[in-house]
Amino acid sequence: MRSITNFQTDLLRTFVSVVDLGAFTKAGDALGRTQPAISLQVRRLEELVGAPIINHSGRKLQLTREGEMLLSYAREILRLNDEAASYFNRTKIAGTVRVGLPNDYAVATLQGIIFEYTRRNPQISLELECGWSTDILERLGANELDVAVAMVTNERAPYLSRSWIERPIWAAAKDVKIDHTHSIPLAAHPEGCAYRARMIQALDSVNMRWRVAYTGSGVSGLQNAVVNGFGVSALTRYTILPGMKVLDDTDGFPPLAEIRVGLFYKHPRLSDAGIHLVNHVIARLDDAGISIYPVTRQNELERQ
The missing domain is CATH 3.40.190.10 (Periplasmic binding protein-like II)
Known part of the structure; x- marks a missing residue:
């Protein structure tokens, strides 16, 4: 099989949009393309991967194992690509970013990271909401939030970009x-x-x-x-x-079981301000010494 040398970002953007929006038609509407064009781009990705990446079960889309791996890499590539494009286009970072944080985690630490971002970018309007992880993820799914941090109970959780392990x-x-x-x-x-x-x-x-x-x-x-x-x-x-x-x-106190925490967002719904906030959060967590992994790497660790 011919070696893969390049994944075109427009193909990856189509794939991520299909997954995050849950349908080829919705992805086409978001990207300004027809449904047949979206299907063609997904097939092109499958040719590059050499395997199916999406299974159709009725109206529901389900990722294959190769699709799950590709999705994680695609999110990372697009995240960095879009931040670089924003920088070199001299895009003014402005707008509203809605963020959900869990009650049952280090909210103060995360708030500090996010407030630092808004201080550096005073033209950003931040809407911060704290709640239970399940509620936060439901609101993200309903497009009522742009970025969320929440407890992870399933490694295949929708919209999961990065995750890390905490031991209480x-x-x-x-x-x-x-x-x-x-x-x-x-x-x-x-x-x-x-x-x-x-x-x-x-x-x-x-x-x-x-x-x-x-x-x-x-x-x-x-x-x-x-x-x-x-x-x-x-x-x-x-x-x-x-x-x-x-x-x-x-x-006399036994050790507490680990907790996995994740960073979630829908890439096709995220503005430049949101992308920059996600990158800021990841950088600050790295600075704090928190081992934060792309989903692919986290899944590899869990299988070991």
Whole structure:
């Protein structure tokens, strides 16, 4: 088979548009092409790949394994291509970007990264919304958000561009004394939170009794509850505050299961301002030492 030397960006843009918009016709409308032209470009990609990339099941499109791999590479190529084109075209970065962040993650850290972007680009109007991961992803799917960060429960989650792994850690007030003869007081988000589920799962696995002593939907509320000794909680290393201590197996607390977090967006719906924000977030997470992978690399790690 002839070696692939180049994937044309217009072919990749068509492919990503078909996947993100869910139909050949919608992709054609977005790109100003006819449905037959879109089909022809997808077939051209399949010729380059040497295998089918999309299976048709009724009205629903389903990616093949080769299609899933190509989609991840295509998102990366288009993301960098569009930022470079914007720079050399001297495009003025302006407009509104709607961002969704999860309640049950390091919202303050992500907010800081995003606010830095808007300070550097004051012509950007930012609309920031915090909520539960499932709600955020539903709103992204309904085109009510442009960019989202959310917990990942499925490696084939739609619109997933990058992901990284966090291992929650147990946190308690520095001066608190843990009495294992009594139920462990927990400070937790409401039911449905991935952190809450992991705390309960970990404690149940070693037959430790527990009770929910504090429930709140925001990270700051949990932090205050922990610092003031109302309970122990699962936090990330970025949300540990002065006045807290980390608990581990030497304190009788079992390790908490990992959580995968993802960066999501629909490329054909994203403006230049949105593309620049995505690249800014990725760069800042890299600077913070967070191992953030394209979906292809993350899937390879999970199969090892």
